Amino acid sequence: MSGRDTSEDSIVILGSGMAGGVAARTFREDGYGGRLVLIGREPTPPFGRPPLSKTYLRGEESLSGWFVNPEDWYEKNRVDRVAATAAHVDIRARRVELAGGNAVSYSRLLITTGGENRRLDVPGAQLPGVFQLRTVADCDAIKQAALRGARALVVGMGFIGSEVAASLTQLGVRVSAVLPGRAPLESVLGPEMGELMAGIHREAGVELVTGDEVVRFEGARQIEQAVTRNGRRLECDLAVVAVGIRPSVAFLEGSGVALDNGVSVDPSCRTNVPGIFAAGDLANHMHPLFGRIRVEHYNNAEKQGAAAARSVLGSAASFAYVHTFWSDQYEHKLEYVGHARTWDRFVVRGSAMDRKLVGFYLADGVLRAAVGVNRGGDPELDEHDEMAAAGRLIAKQARPDPAALADEGRDLSRL
Ligand SMILES: Cc1cc2nc3c(=O)[nH]c(=O)nc-3n(C[C@H](O)[C@H](O)[C@H](O)COP(=O)(O)OP(=O)(O)OC[C@H]3O[C@@H](n4cnc5c(N)ncnc54)[C@H](O)[C@@H]3O)c2cc1C
Incomplete structure (x- = not known):
């Protein structure tokens, strides 16, 4: 070199x-x-x-x-x-x-x-105890501060913020979270899923401060509290800023x-x-x-x-992967397949109350994406797996009958 x-x-x-x-x-x-x-x-x-x-x-x-x-x-x-x-x-x-x-x-x-990571450009953002999370060093620093009984503030409840809120809660840290929308992940997964996720976090003891944003961090030598646009003062020993990349x-x-x-x-x-x-x-x-x-x-x-x-190396093949991702929060597993920025119909198979469902995002009758909550299976291994079957329908730009999507008795891989 x-x-x-x-x-x-x-x-x-x-x-x-x-x-x-x-x-x-x-x-x-x-x-x-x-x-x-x-x-x-x-x-x-x-x-x-x-x-x-x-x-x-x-x-x-x-x-x-x-x-x-x-x-x-x-x-x-x-x-x-x-x-x-x-x-x-x-x-x-x-x-x-x-x-x-x-x-x-x-x-x-x-x-x-x-x-x-995007930084929060607000006064006090440089105070010790205000963290972000991307690298091992970031994570080690949060780990050191996340003592049982400490108070943490999570800023932003996208995937990283939601997972951090869950993990800190599981560590015995008392967590508050400030988010601009009405519910965690609402902007990606829609209001129904947002409500479900909000319920999960609240039940675990997370205080969700919705429709609000942090305008300043305060503290003498290190973070002691955050002040929000709506005037809330949230006392905390550490803050994790997770406002996207x-x-x-x-x-x-x-x-x-x-x-x-x-x-x-x-x-x-x-x-x-x-x-x-x-x-x-x-x-x-x-x-x-x-x-x-x-x-x-x-x-x-x-x-x-x-x-x-x-x-x-010279291949001219298109990368046509039907995207998938997952998120683990508490004991819950979310899986997602496809891509839907907008949709006009959300069809549920299963039960939001039991936190076991597949949600289908349709636009003009075409299946664009699906989200699974605690449905088990491994899409890579099981051809009858619902998420894998949904992925195949999405790849075909299929127009499945919404009633069949909602019907637990219908094998998705045969639609
Ligand atoms: C805390 C956390 C949890 C996540 N959990 C999930 C999950 O559960 N499910 C999921 O689907 N996704 C998850 N993700 C997202 C996933 O990790 C990313 O999508 C993935 O890492 C992207 O890979 P990448 O190679 O594009 O980027 P990275 O893995 O970020 O690699 C980019 C590398 O380039 C280096 N780099 C940047 N600029 C320069 C430069 N100028 N010179 C030299 N090196 C440079 C960086 O330091 C880094 O090492 C998570 C991400 C984070 C941060």
């Missing part, structure tokens, strides 16, 4: 997270034998972040089970891991310039730098790589610049079924990381 490095055939993966780690493995599995460099600024080998808001946060498991590849895989497979932050990409010279002055040359470049693309400004809500890529994960590809949280992908979509979930990063690697 240096400014003089001019190796002829080298693939550089920029960003050593989920998508980057999977891409590295795919390159080797698919027979690429040339120079392979993986650049990343986090010390951890590529790993899955889900346990950071769940089992690892609660001290129930280590991260090793979540490593994308075993720690010694990189050396064994001649993957050159470079611990550095990219500062710029020079597309003419085909070089990634690193903070500190070095550079890495590439023949082909796969960008997988993911996202970074933005794509990590600052180093691409002015490079010539087209940016639009992340890195714009075509159906095969190619950017506008020949030889440069992107995958994962930062890729604004032209999906054959859903149109332009940027997905911030584990399964997408995993599948798209592999698909983009194959594109780098």
